[in-house]
Amino acid sequence: MGSRCDQLLIVVSILEGRYFPKRPKHKLVVEAKFDGEHLATDPVEHTDQPEFATELAWELDRKALHQHRLQRTPIKIQCFALDSLTSTKETVGYIVLDLRAAQEKKQPPKWYLLLSNKYSKFKSELQLSVTLETDTKASVDGFKAKEAPPRDITVPLSGLDPKNLVAVLNKEEGYHQIGPAEYCRDYFVLSVTIAFATQLEQLIPTTMKLPEQQPEFFFYYSLLGNDVTNEPFSDLINPNFEPERASVRIRSSIEVLRAYFLTHAKLQIHLCCGDQSLGSTEILLTGLVKKGNVDIHQQAVAIEGAFILIPPNRARQKLPPVPLDMAPTVGVSVSLQKDNVSQPIQVITQAEPENMKKALSPICDQERSLEQSFHNALPQTGHSPAIKEDATESEVESIQYDRNPEQQKKALNTQVPASQPQHVTGSSTSEPTTGQKIAVPAASHHFCFSLDLRSIHNLDAGFPVNCILRYSYPFFGSAAPIMTNPPVEVRKNMEVFLPQSYCAFDFATLPHQLQDTFFRLPLLVELWHKDKMAKDLLLGVARLQLSNVLTMEKTRFLGTNGEQCWRQIFSETIPVTAAQGPSNKIADLSYTVTVEDYGLVKMHEVLVSDSSRCLGADEPPLVPPSQPGNAPEVQPEPRETLEYKAALELEMxxxxxxxLFENQLKKKELAHMRALAEEWRKRDREREALVKKKVAEYTVLEEQLQKTLTDLEKREKQLISAETELQRLKKELQAEHERNLQELQDTIRRVKEESAHQVELEKSRIKQLEENRIHLQQQIYEAENKYKSLEKEFQQYKEQQSSKPEIRLQSEINILTLEKGDLERKLESATKSKLHYKQQWARALKELARLKQREQENAMARLKKQQQELEHMRLRYLAAEEKELGKVQRQELEDIRNELNRLKQQEDKKHFPDSQEVFGSQLQNAHTQQVNESLDEYLARLIEERDTLLRTGVYNHEDHIVSELDRQISEVLVKRSSSKEQNIKN
Structure with missing residues (x-):
C-alpha cells in the first residue's frame, strides 16, 4: 500500500483558449515539457476560442517530486500554429507553470496569458490547471512488472577485477582501450566541455599573493591519464574564454565501462594559477553508464550543470558558507556517445606533468551555443548532474528559501560560524527568554552595518516597472531576503526614491573576517518587476562592492555609554545590468553604506533570561563608612539616627x-490624546471626502479610458482591414509587376531572336552577293577578253574594208545617221523641257489665280465690312440729323399752332371748314414727326449698344447678339424710310 501511495501523477488540464485570431487552414497544438519529456494535444481549429479539453500527465514518485520542487523544475507550455497545407509549425507563445503550486486537492482552472505572443495585437490566453493525483495503476495488489532485459548481448565479466582496468593508448589506430580485447567490441567517444565560469573572485583570499605581473588562470583536468587545460584568462570577475571540448575515443563495452567508472568515478576539475590550485570540483561519471539510463546506442548520454568550486583550504580559512547563487561555479558538460565511424581519430597524447603544462585537446570546438544551456541550469548543491531545462522568468530565486522551517533553521545554523552570533536588530527589544548562551570571541567587535537604497533612475527597460529591490547577505546573521515595499512605478528618464529602503544590521565578528568577507563577497541587489497579472519578473542585478566602504576615512563619535566609536560612510551610483540576454545597463542605483565600529564586545557569554533585567538586585546595601577615630563603642540603630529620619522624610x-508630577503629566497626556483624537477624526473625515472625490474622478477617468479603448479597438479593426487591403493591393501590384517583367523578358528574348535571325539573313545575303560579285567579275573578265579579240578582228576587218569607196560612203552615212539621232534626241529633250515648263507655268498661273481670288475675297470681305461700318456711321449721322430735324419740325409745329390759334381768333366763322382741314393735315404731319422721332431714338440706342459691344473686343460681327442688333437696325431703317415716303406723299 505504501508503494502505491508514493506513485503520483502530475496532471495538466488544457481546457480552452480565448482572444486568438481566426486563421483558416491553420490548427493549434499545445505542447507541454517537463523533466525532458514532451506531451502534446490533438490539433484543433485555429479560431478565436479554441477548445482543447485535454489532460497531459507525467508519472513520478514523491521523492522525485520533492527534488523537482527544490530545484524549481518548471512545466513549460508552448502553443504552436500548424499550416494544414505546408505543415509549417510556428511558435505562438508559451506559459511557465510553477510545480510548487500543484496540490493533491483539485484546484479551479485559471487563465494564463501567453508570453512572447506572436499575435501582438491579441492578448491570447489559455485556461489551465495543475493537480497531483495518486497513480492507482502503478501497482495493483503488490504486483510489479519486471524490467525488460537489455537489448544488447551481455558478456559475463567473470575473472575481471575492476581495480585492474586501465586505459591503454593505441597510437596507431588512435583510441584508448579499456579491458581485454575479447570484451572490447564497440567504440565510444568521451567528451568534456568547459563552457563558462562565474563568481571566481571568491576563491582568492585577501591573504593570498598573486604574481606581480598580470596573472593567468586556467582550468585543468585529467582525461584518461592525459592532462588537459583550457585557454588562460586574466579576469576573474568576468572570465572571458571560449568554450573548449576535449574528446577521446574509447574501445570497450558498456559493462566494462560501467565497471571502470565505478573505480574511476570522479572527474576533478581545478582552477589554477601557475602551479597552485585555487579551487576544484568533482563530477561523478557513474551516471553516464548506470542501469536504467537511456540507450547509449541510440543517443548520447550527458551530464551537464554548473558545479561549485571548493577552495582546497576552506576549513583552515574558516570561511562562512556561501549562498548557491553567489558561489563560484564552473559550467561543465560530460558526454558519452557511441562512435559509428570506423576510421581512427586523433587522441590526446600524454602531456608533461611538470607544472601541469597545457596539452592541446584533440577536438577544440567553439561551442558558443552550449554556454546558453549551461546558464539556464541551476547551480548544483553537490556534484550530481543537473536537470536540463529551459530557464524562465521566475527561476532566479535561491533554493534555500523553499525549505520547511526546520530546514531553514538548519541551513541558517550551518551558514553562521560558531564565532559569530546571530544578529539582533536595534528595534527588537522584547526577545523571548530561552535560557541559551551565545558565545562571543574575546577579540570580536560590535559592528552596525546600514544600507540605504536611495533611488532608481535612467531606467531603460522598454516599459513602466513596478520596482521592488531585494537582497540577502547571510554574513550579517540571516539569509532571509530583504525587500523594499510597497512597489513604486518607475518610468524612463525618471528618478524615483524608494520607500522603506533603509535597513541596519547589528552583529559581532572579527575585523579581519569582516574585511575578508567584504572583499570576497559582493552584495547582489536584484531589481524585480511586480506584475499583478503574471509572475514577478527579474529585470537586473546590481553588484555592491562592500569593500569600498572600508577604504573611506574613519570619523570618531561617542557611543551611548561614552565609549569611543568609529564610522565609515560610502555613497555611490552603480549600474543595474540585465539579468537575461546581454549584460547591458538597464538602470542606475544610488545607495549609501555605513559601517559603525563600537569596539570590543565586553561580555564574552550572554545569558538571555529574565534575571538579566534585575541585575544587581541581590547586592547588599551600601554602608556609609565610619570614622575610625571617633567611632563609639556602642553604635545606635541606623533607623534611629537623625540622618536616616531626614533622608526618609526627603524620600517621602x-x-x-x-x-503630583505624574498626575499632572497624566492630565496633560489625556488632553493631548483628546486633541489628537479630534484631529485624527477631522483628518479621517477629510481623507474620506478626498477618497470619495478621487473615486468619482477615477470613475470618470475609467469611463473615458473605456471609451478610448473602444475607439482604439475600432481604429485597430480599421487599421487591420486597411492593412489587409494594402497587402492585397501589394500582392496584385507584385503579380502585375512580375507579369510585366515576364512580358518584357519575352519581348526582349523575341527581339534578340529576331535580331539574330536578321543578322544571319544579312550574313547569308552578303555571302550570296559576294559570290555573285565574284561570278560577275569572272564574266566581265571573260567578256573583256572576248571584246578584245572581237576588236582585233574588227580592226583587221576595218583595215581590209577601208580601201573600198562604198565603205567610205557607208561610214559617212553612219556618221550622219549618228548626228541625226543625236539631234533628234536633243529635239526630244527640248520638247520635253518645253512641255515641263508649260506645265510648271500653268501650275504657277493657277496658283496665282487662286491667290488672286483669295485676295479678292479678302478684299471684298474687308470692303463689305468697311461698307457696313460706313452704313452704320451714316445711319448714326442720319439719326443725329433726323433728331435735329425733328427739333426744327417741333418748333415749326409750335409756330403753326400759334398761327392757327391766331387765325382762329381772326376768322372764327368765315373760314371754319378750310381751317379745319388745314388743321387736320397739320396734326397728321405732327403725329408722323413724333413717330419718326421715336424711331430715330430707338435706332440710335441700337447702334450705340452694338458699337459698345464691338469696342469691348470680345464680340465681332459674326456673333449672334451683334447680328441680331444689325437685323433690328435694318428693320428700323426700313420702317423709317417707309414713314418718310408716306410723309412726302401727304
Missing amino acids: WKEMQED
Whole structure:
C-alpha cells in the first residue's frame, strides 16, 4: 500500500483558449515539457476560442517530486500554429507553470496569458490547471512488472577485477582501450566541455599573493591519464574564454565501462594559477553508464550543470558558507556517445606533468551555443548532474528559501560560524527568554552595518516597472531576503526614491573576517518587476562592492555609554545590468553604506533570561563608612539616627512630588490624546471626502479610458482591414509587376531572336552577293577578253574594208545617221523641257489665280465690312440729323399752332371748314414727326449698344447678339424710310 501511495501523477488540464485570431487552414497544438519529456494535444481549429479539453500527465514518485520542487523544475507550455497545407509549425507563445503550486486537492482552472505572443495585437490566453493525483495503476495488489532485459548481448565479466582496468593508448589506430580485447567490441567517444565560469573572485583570499605581473588562470583536468587545460584568462570577475571540448575515443563495452567508472568515478576539475590550485570540483561519471539510463546506442548520454568550486583550504580559512547563487561555479558538460565511424581519430597524447603544462585537446570546438544551456541550469548543491531545462522568468530565486522551517533553521545554523552570533536588530527589544548562551570571541567587535537604497533612475527597460529591490547577505546573521515595499512605478528618464529602503544590521565578528568577507563577497541587489497579472519578473542585478566602504576615512563619535566609536560612510551610483540576454545597463542605483565600529564586545557569554533585567538586585546595601577615630563603642540603630529620619522624610517628599508630577503629566497626556483624537477624526473625515472625490474622478477617468479603448479597438479593426487591403493591393501590384517583367523578358528574348535571325539573313545575303560579285567579275573578265579579240578582228576587218569607196560612203552615212539621232534626241529633250515648263507655268498661273481670288475675297470681305461700318456711321449721322430735324419740325409745329390759334381768333366763322382741314393735315404731319422721332431714338440706342459691344473686343460681327442688333437696325431703317415716303406723299 505504501508503494502505491508514493506513485503520483502530475496532471495538466488544457481546457480552452480565448482572444486568438481566426486563421483558416491553420490548427493549434499545445505542447507541454517537463523533466525532458514532451506531451502534446490533438490539433484543433485555429479560431478565436479554441477548445482543447485535454489532460497531459507525467508519472513520478514523491521523492522525485520533492527534488523537482527544490530545484524549481518548471512545466513549460508552448502553443504552436500548424499550416494544414505546408505543415509549417510556428511558435505562438508559451506559459511557465510553477510545480510548487500543484496540490493533491483539485484546484479551479485559471487563465494564463501567453508570453512572447506572436499575435501582438491579441492578448491570447489559455485556461489551465495543475493537480497531483495518486497513480492507482502503478501497482495493483503488490504486483510489479519486471524490467525488460537489455537489448544488447551481455558478456559475463567473470575473472575481471575492476581495480585492474586501465586505459591503454593505441597510437596507431588512435583510441584508448579499456579491458581485454575479447570484451572490447564497440567504440565510444568521451567528451568534456568547459563552457563558462562565474563568481571566481571568491576563491582568492585577501591573504593570498598573486604574481606581480598580470596573472593567468586556467582550468585543468585529467582525461584518461592525459592532462588537459583550457585557454588562460586574466579576469576573474568576468572570465572571458571560449568554450573548449576535449574528446577521446574509447574501445570497450558498456559493462566494462560501467565497471571502470565505478573505480574511476570522479572527474576533478581545478582552477589554477601557475602551479597552485585555487579551487576544484568533482563530477561523478557513474551516471553516464548506470542501469536504467537511456540507450547509449541510440543517443548520447550527458551530464551537464554548473558545479561549485571548493577552495582546497576552506576549513583552515574558516570561511562562512556561501549562498548557491553567489558561489563560484564552473559550467561543465560530460558526454558519452557511441562512435559509428570506423576510421581512427586523433587522441590526446600524454602531456608533461611538470607544472601541469597545457596539452592541446584533440577536438577544440567553439561551442558558443552550449554556454546558453549551461546558464539556464541551476547551480548544483553537490556534484550530481543537473536537470536540463529551459530557464524562465521566475527561476532566479535561491533554493534555500523553499525549505520547511526546520530546514531553514538548519541551513541558517550551518551558514553562521560558531564565532559569530546571530544578529539582533536595534528595534527588537522584547526577545523571548530561552535560557541559551551565545558565545562571543574575546577579540570580536560590535559592528552596525546600514544600507540605504536611495533611488532608481535612467531606467531603460522598454516599459513602466513596478520596482521592488531585494537582497540577502547571510554574513550579517540571516539569509532571509530583504525587500523594499510597497512597489513604486518607475518610468524612463525618471528618478524615483524608494520607500522603506533603509535597513541596519547589528552583529559581532572579527575585523579581519569582516574585511575578508567584504572583499570576497559582493552584495547582489536584484531589481524585480511586480506584475499583478503574471509572475514577478527579474529585470537586473546590481553588484555592491562592500569593500569600498572600508577604504573611506574613519570619523570618531561617542557611543551611548561614552565609549569611543568609529564610522565609515560610502555613497555611490552603480549600474543595474540585465539579468537575461546581454549584460547591458538597464538602470542606475544610488545607495549609501555605513559601517559603525563600537569596539570590543565586553561580555564574552550572554545569558538571555529574565534575571538579566534585575541585575544587581541581590547586592547588599551600601554602608556609609565610619570614622575610625571617633567611632563609639556602642553604635545606635541606623533607623534611629537623625540622618536616616531626614533622608526618609526627603524620600517621602520626593515620592509625593513624583506622584503630583505624574498626575499632572497624566492630565496633560489625556488632553493631548483628546486633541489628537479630534484631529485624527477631522483628518479621517477629510481623507474620506478626498477618497470619495478621487473615486468619482477615477470613475470618470475609467469611463473615458473605456471609451478610448473602444475607439482604439475600432481604429485597430480599421487599421487591420486597411492593412489587409494594402497587402492585397501589394500582392496584385507584385503579380502585375512580375507579369510585366515576364512580358518584357519575352519581348526582349523575341527581339534578340529576331535580331539574330536578321543578322544571319544579312550574313547569308552578303555571302550570296559576294559570290555573285565574284561570278560577275569572272564574266566581265571573260567578256573583256572576248571584246578584245572581237576588236582585233574588227580592226583587221576595218583595215581590209577601208580601201573600198562604198565603205567610205557607208561610214559617212553612219556618221550622219549618228548626228541625226543625236539631234533628234536633243529635239526630244527640248520638247520635253518645253512641255515641263508649260506645265510648271500653268501650275504657277493657277496658283496665282487662286491667290488672286483669295485676295479678292479678302478684299471684298474687308470692303463689305468697311461698307457696313460706313452704313452704320451714316445711319448714326442720319439719326443725329433726323433728331435735329425733328427739333426744327417741333418748333415749326409750335409756330403753326400759334398761327392757327391766331387765325382762329381772326376768322372764327368765315373760314371754319378750310381751317379745319388745314388743321387736320397739320396734326397728321405732327403725329408722323413724333413717330419718326421715336424711331430715330430707338435706332440710335441700337447702334450705340452694338458699337459698345464691338469696342469691348470680345464680340465681332459674326456673333449672334451683334447680328441680331444689325437685323433690328435694318428693320428700323426700313420702317423709317417707309414713314418718310408716306410723309412726302401727304
